Amino acid sequence: MYVVTGDEMHQIDRYTMNEIGLTEVALMESAGQAFCRQLEPTLKKQDKIIILIGSGNNGGDGFVIGRILKEDYNVDVWVIPPEHKIRGAALAHMKIYEKSGYDWFSYAKQREETIELNLNNYTIVIDSLLGTGVQGTPRSPYRELITKMNETNGTIISVDIPSGIPAHEGEVRPIGVKAHETYTFQSAKMSAFCFPTANYYGKISVLPIGIPNKAFTQVNAARKVISEDTVKNTLAKRMPDAHKGSVGKGLIIGGAKEMVGAPVLTTEASLRSGVGLVTLAVPDVIHPIVSQKVTEALFLPLATKNGQICANEFISNISLNRFDCIAIGPGLGRKERYKFYPIFSSFHGPIIIDADGLYHLSKELREWRNGRPEGPTIITPHPGEMAMLTGLSIQEVEKQRFKVSKEFAMKFQMYVVLKGPYTIVTTPSGEQWVNTTGNASLAKGGSGDVLTGMIVAFLLQHHDTVSAITNAVYIHGKAADELVKTYDIFSVTATDLINELPVVIRSIRYR
Known part of the structure; x- marks a missing residue:
């Protein structure tokens, strides 16, 4: 398993799309499917789930997750930015979500009507706000939402990376979601192994989404996690005549x-x-x-x-x-x-x-x-x-x-x-x-x-x-x-x- 920064992951994604031919929409679908396969065995029918969606690709993953979970569970999907800010593959999956017969709540419109979003009404909070491209301190309304998420009684599960946390090392006082679990896609992110950012991830599960190993080698990804399988396969053996x-x-x-x-x-x-x-x-x-x-x-x-x-x-x-x-x-x-x-x-x-x-x-x-x-x-x-x-x-x-x-x-x-x-x-x-x-x-x-x-x-x-x-x-x-x-x-x-x-x-x- 590789360990990457946000910039490296973006290079890997671009190579996968431009040189290998997997589309961004397909990768987003694969990520959402992988997330749900990991999550669903842990869910109960009485769970009440909320998905908080941002404007980037992390938000597009959230639309896929929402579409899949709504088939069998009580799920509310909240889109945080104004609708016009959702573009590209995320917009494509928003349309697929809508054509599947599902609706979503607009946080931007609700705020104008002073309707409060009460996260304590939910047992599962899925954080799909900000991805690996985050730069600097989260701005409003994400900053306020992150604070509210960290105060909720529900189980917080972040999509790929806790919102507000950079993927690279070097952040000393981050403002980010303190997840109970993080389902990260294809490769671990560097900040998961650095403190204090490691404290925000909770339990980490790395989920494959179909990106070929060639994409990592082509961008010279040079960090890996030591796995027990590798240790077992390379452990020294002693000959009978030693x-x-x-x-x-x-x-x-x-x-x-x-x-x-x-x-x-x-x-x-x-x-x-x-x-x-x-x-x-x-x-x-x-x-x-x-x-x-x-x-x-x-x-x-x-x-x-x-x-x-x-x-x-x-x-x-x-x-x-x-x-x-x-x-x-x-x-x-x-x-x-x-x-x-x-x-x-x-x-x-x-x-x-x-x-x-x-x-x-x-x-x-x-x-x-x-x-x-x-x-x-x-x-x-x-x-x-x-x-x-x-x-x-x-x-x-x-x-x-x-x-x-x-x-x-x-x-x-x-x-x-x-x-x-x-x-x-x-x-x-x-x-x-x-x-x-x-x-x-x-x-x-x-x-x-x-x-x-x-x-x-x-x-x-x-x-x-x-x-x-x-x-x-x-x-x-x-x-x-x-x-x-x-x-x-x-x-x-x-x-x-x-x-x-x-x-x-x-x-x-x-x-």
């Missing part, structure tokens, strides 16, 4: 006197996610503690200064070519100053930089400008760390998560995993994947350390980098989703996530 040396050797570098747990969590998560052999490089002062926590790992105790790995001897005695993948950063600390690029630029394999590793990376970004030639580099920042890397504020990062992560990934030729609600995975070429699993139980220390360990293991098992990263992100969130079925959302810990991984991975593999 042994520990053939399924990946990982190195995890981190830990400090004040942060013993982070590298432990990363190591345990990598083991639960399939790594064959994992070596944990930590300051020698915490080695006795860490070795009691992780019994399946190998260890490289390193010289310590200020409670951290000594910068002057930072992995100087380690032969990196012994390993297939390296993760740097969990609990590493910031007292010492580490230079990564001179050490890791020639490593033949993937490198994941997380947590405190991102702080040290931020001090030498100029050297990483053209990427690392010998293998992929993956960074996994949360918004605060992304702000540190880019020089932006956290608010600026959160306002444009798609744009910020894409620009950074392409500039530094890295895979960027921008964590948070709806984690975004971006490739060096600018392709993006959005994750829909996970919940607020992940807002706890250690959750990111677990994800880093999973990415290490998946990179060593999977055939391509994108599948490894997106599968790890999806399963990480899925584990949290499964845990909150029996745990309170406040109570989930990073250790709980690790313990849940075997069950979740198996459930997807054999689904």
